[in-house]
Amino acid sequence: MKIKNHIKIGLACLLMITATGCDGFLDEDLKSALSPNNTFTSTYGFELGSAGLYALTRSEYNTYGESGAFMHNGACPYEALQVSTDIVEAINSDGSLMPFANLTVTPDNRFVLSYWNWAYSLIASANEVLIFSEKNNNWDSPTDKVRFQAEARFFRAYAYRTLVYLYGDVPYVETILYDFQLNFTRTPKAEVLGHIVDDLKFAAENLPENADNVKDGKLTKWAALHLLSEMYLMQGENTLAAKSASDVIASGYFELMKTRYGVNKSKPGDVFSDLFIEDNQNRKSGNRESIWVLQFEFNTIGGGTNSDDWTRRAWIPNYSAITGFVLADSLGGRGLGQIIPMKWWVGTKGTNATGDVAGIYDATDIRNSNYNIKRNWYYNNSNEASLYGKKSNITDQTWFSTKSLFPALTKFFYGRSENLSLTGSYRDRMKFRLAETYLLLAEAYIGLGDTQKAADAINEVRKRAGATTITASQVTMDFLLDERIRELVGEDSRRFTLTRTNKMVDRVKMYNTALKDKIQEYHMLWPIPQSIIDSNRDAEFPQNPGYN
Template identity: 25%
Template sequence: MKHFKAFIVCIIAFLFNIGCRKFVELDPPATLLVTENVFQRDETANAALSGLYTSMVEQNMPPFLLALYTGLYGDELNTVYVPNRPVYQNGLRASDAVTNEIWSSGYKFIYQANSIYEGCMASKSLNSMVKKQVMAEAIFIRAFWNFYLVNLYGDIPLVTTTNYSHNETISRSPVSKVYDRIISDLVIAQSSLNENYVGANSISTVNDRVRPNKATATALLARTYLYVGNYTAAAEQATLLIENSDVYSLEPLNQVFLIASREAIWQLAKPTPTGNINTYEGSFFILTGVPQFDLRQSTTVSSQLVNSFDAGDKRKDLWIGTYTDASMTPSKDYYFPYKYKVDNSADVTEYTVVLRLAEQYLIRAEARAQQNDLNGAISDLDKIRERAGIPPIASTNPTISKDNLLIAILKERQRELFAEWGHRLLDLKRTKTLDAVMTDVAPSKGAIWNATKQLWPIPQAEIGNDPNLTQNTGYN
């Protein structure tokens, strides 16, 4: 039995660490081998899914890199790390752009999810509850990464199969079609995922929130509806989570990113053994010295973000850290993202938070405002402001106009969701304010902004491999 399990683990490792010469390239015999062996047993099907989550945390560190690259690309972060200062300085070339890592990782995870989904679908021996949960999680992961790819790259290949002969010549699908697929995948996942958070066997209920459940799909569905302008549906989905107070509630600021946070809707955990790193966000963002010329501990919070906080905002005190270089006269302060407090520690107290309840309040606030329910929008916005220790809109500006309320919500999103999964950059894009903001900010980063920079370049290697794949405007 031990040798069989080791054999399966090796197969899973092979599948989940395939090269990225083509984002969907895999030799057919290997696909058959994985399908025939992994998805005959519950434990190995669960192991395949676990391998997917491991790669999402470890492989090129997507949670950290998404926060880093989008923060550098927008008005949140700066860095002394020369290759990324900023990521579009002197032209973001398709051949060697650092953002290529997000494309490659995203499609690798989508391929893995498709492989798991197809393997479970074909299996006749899996426990029905395991099969249903694993397939639902796989389709959720596909929707999750399609969401980020379509927002960062625009029209993208919509990969829904492991059929290599089809995928190697696939063309780009319009943004609207990709969103339609994301929504349909999330609706399916929402209907099939367990109400509870499940453990390694996909059945037993656990406290950790590291496996997607029904609420996880609901949270991403609320965000997606907001992005496509379906404000009624966005508010409805967010309400399902906000009203589920037995499971979800806003936490004190110091507890939001802890393992046991009731605000967390979905978290990612580094696999054991974890070494001395709880999260890469903590390990790489926290400054313990002067910013250095390395990817790690090289990033500072921009003056635009620091200056966005109102007087008395506890998020500035608790979520932005300061390193003071006393070797200089006068001394110099460096500010850094400090939502995650653990730099290096064998005591695991923090997981990466992917989706959380505060965003759902802000989603519903914006959706309500767009539907002219200003009182409802103000009520939701004030939940976030009150926790932050700043005066509620209801008392300071109760007659605020719809336009000004939407501006206030966008500003609150900037202060609440900074350095988390690219929220700020995507907010500026979807609200059509990115060009105006970055035209002012880019010179401080040593760059000049133009509208073609709204989309990232597709890796040139992918263009060379797929004759039907075209490049975004402004790149070569």
């Protein structure tokens, strides 16, 4: 129970200050009750606080709770960062998702506020660790102080990353607010990005370097440099972005996985599918591609719950609603088809859907193999003798009406025979992996106008996939965005990628037929939560354009 207790105690400590607006409470000499003043007094106390930061970060994917560090109180927060882009549609999906899918989101929307609150909860907790670390003199090792500060500054940067992507200009806070404040102002995005970069540079200088010598899920300098590359791209600092990505690639700790590995390496599959098999995400499995892995492991103390990471429910069709099917772990477990892939990129090969579409994959690309995109579905209910073992065809009705059968990404398959109705994915999630680092490097070189080096970086990813290599003349930002779909679809937040590259409106107009005549430039940002504006009575706090 030690890890779980660390998380609970750490969270309670981190949230103590923000849960109370009473400064006097913090002056009491508490001996038996938990507070930052009597917890952040040793390395052990900061270990608890660190566990709380990791738990809060993982709760970005939480839905309804179950002892989560934070909850969005809705079914589809992750999916809200995928819809109204160029990759998926939401049809008759959960009501929490539809305003984002059809561009009718308002300042009163649940996720508009919950993402804001999640980010500032993480920021407040990171600030708490940073401030109390300056007060503490009781460290087990001379390097402990700067290590915990590096973690806290990484997480603060990570939270502000979400805020600037979603809302643009946001208040920048780097202290503990003991009293209610009603006069916040919006810090310009460029200034916030500068603070993010400063935090990540500090983190990169002071987090552990040896990726083989940290616990699963723990940060290293390479995670900080990977994120720093992305933030430099947001700033338009392409040379610095290329340098940070190149440093990760050249570190010697990571490599693209090119041979079969892990728990199913002797079973049918390919190396790309191996990356997403349960227990294959961390380095102990042989995975040297993962840079940072969020820990959601099944039946592990401190691991995932049924309310964590419902990605599988989003991407897997509701096949069990079809007569002749029953839930099966081999079919991905319980899916609901909250979001469905668009034909233009996934293609319709192997189906009888109306209007054959080739998709964006080469014939030799293993990312399009049957091990990675399931297009052939066979009835599996042995009680339906007339159907059992026969193929069930994908049609436009099963794809876009009932959402019961469509090409499905097996990277999100997850089922357990002991409880096939599980909602949570219960599998460690690769947050950063080296394939994306190469694509960030390519993005930087495109910004620098060096299409040959961009092609070289993209080709490293394509060669692993068995796809044909490209030439410098083929490199465009649109090609790179397509490559990010082939490699990273569903793993990254597509909204973030399209916002950073300033391609959201163009790509939606090009590929999203439902929204092409509706999307406008202001849709690149979400509205500021109305409750935030209303509570900020003593200073002007303007709404984002288009949402007034």
